[in-house]
């Protein structure tokens with residue numbers, strides 16, 4: 545008889561606080577309250593670019609690993625949308641005009657590392673970003689669209705055109721998590737890596753706040 549709680553529920557429970565810290569980071573709350581500039585928003589998009597360059601590079605490397613492949617879907621890909629957003633927001637030379645902040649560089653390096661060596665770690669990072677994008681991300685996209693008067697240009701990152709029902713997509717994803725044949729030790733390692741991923745996201749927001757304050761000063 546199965547008497548252990550489903551992994552997807554355990555992850556959600558054990559990362560609730562870490563999620564609140566990320567969600568509550570002042571960069572995001574002020575951005576969503578309309579207290580930040582378009583340049584501040586562009587800085588966030590640029591950091592997303594470096595994070596997803598790492599994540600989707602890792603996805604290519606992990607595509608042929610049977611467990612990783614259960615979670616991988618081309619419908620999630622964010623890099624093409626980020627490239628289009630940056631081109632719209634900055635111009636054709638956008639790639640020469642953006643750089644990763646220190647926390648972003650550390651985050652991307654960690655994704656590169658686990659993405660080359662550890663399926664569970666890759667899934668932890670994949671889950672943290674994409675399930676977040678399909679949850680709060682949808683709401684964030686709507687708020688930013690209103691705030692900066694975007695149509696679809698500039699916020700393509702938040703639009704999952706190929707996923708008609710994000711809730712259903714997340715349910716299937718959680719079922720896959722619950723079905724993964726990891727032992728308890730591996731599950732613990734994966735949960736720890738999800739917590740690490742949240743920490744990186746919070747640190748990226750902290751770096752962004754510092755960068756934006758420096759721009760004003």
Ligand code: HEM
Pocket residue numbers: 552555556563566567568572573576671672673675676677679680681683684742745
């Ligand atoms: C202002 C920022 C944020 C808001 C407003 C927000 C909001 C939400 C909401 C409302 C949900 C629940 C959706 C549901 O029950 O289906 C959610 C889930 C989630 N969020 Fe966030 N979030 C934010 C930031 C983040 C960040 C920075 C991350 C990490 C990169 C993240 C990762 C996640 C994940 C992984 C889930 C899915 C949890 C699960 O059901 O397993 N969120 N978010």
